[in-house]
Amino acid sequence: MIAVMKRFLIPISVLGALGLAWLAGLVAFAQAVPQSVENQETTTDAIVVLTGGSERLATGLDLLEKGMGKKLFVSGVYRGVEVRALVKLSRHAPESLECCIVLGYLADNTIGNAQESAAWMAAEGFASVRLVTGNYHMPRALAEFQAALPPATGIIAHPVFPEHVKASAWWYNPGTLALMASEYSKYLIAKLRLFLER
Secondary structure, eight states, rough: OOHHHHHHHHHHHHHHHHHHHHHHHHHHHHSSSSSSOOOOOOOOOEEEESSOOOOHHHHHHHHHHTTTTTEEESSSOOOTTOOHHHHHHTTTTTHHGGGGGEOOOOOHHHHHHHHHHHHHHHHTTTTTEEEEEEETTTTHHHHHHHSSSSSOEEEEEEOOTTTTTOOGGTTTOOOHHHHHHHHHHHHHHHHHHHHHHH
């Protein structure tokens, strides 16, 4: 009986330690999620918006209107959506922005966003980018973009803050807790994949 207990004690202990490590990492990840836009002044060659929320596109268009970038690239757009329709959805004047917006239709995940955006930036000869995505998504997006873009590329994080994501009290809100746990797990998988690829 004692031998049987010892045989199961080690794997249970290992699983418990891994669980505690994951939980500690989740807390650190949630605390590192941006609560503000740290750099609002620096202009970049490109503004890249990752689709997934209306706030992202509106923010990207506002940045383009303010001259914070030469062109706006929207990655992960559904096929059939055109620039004019996209701009109208965000209530901006299409005639003033349409010339400087490029839509990317190839990406269907964050890896694809980074690769699609990197290819577009290379074709344009751009060396700096302001990256617009949800604050909870920013750590993983930055990891993918840093891996996909040349090392010398300047990347400025420009998070948006969805109302449904209660990042300052993530442990208290079930929806945000689930979102943070999911995003943290995806972040770990992305970091492991990038490490193995290197």
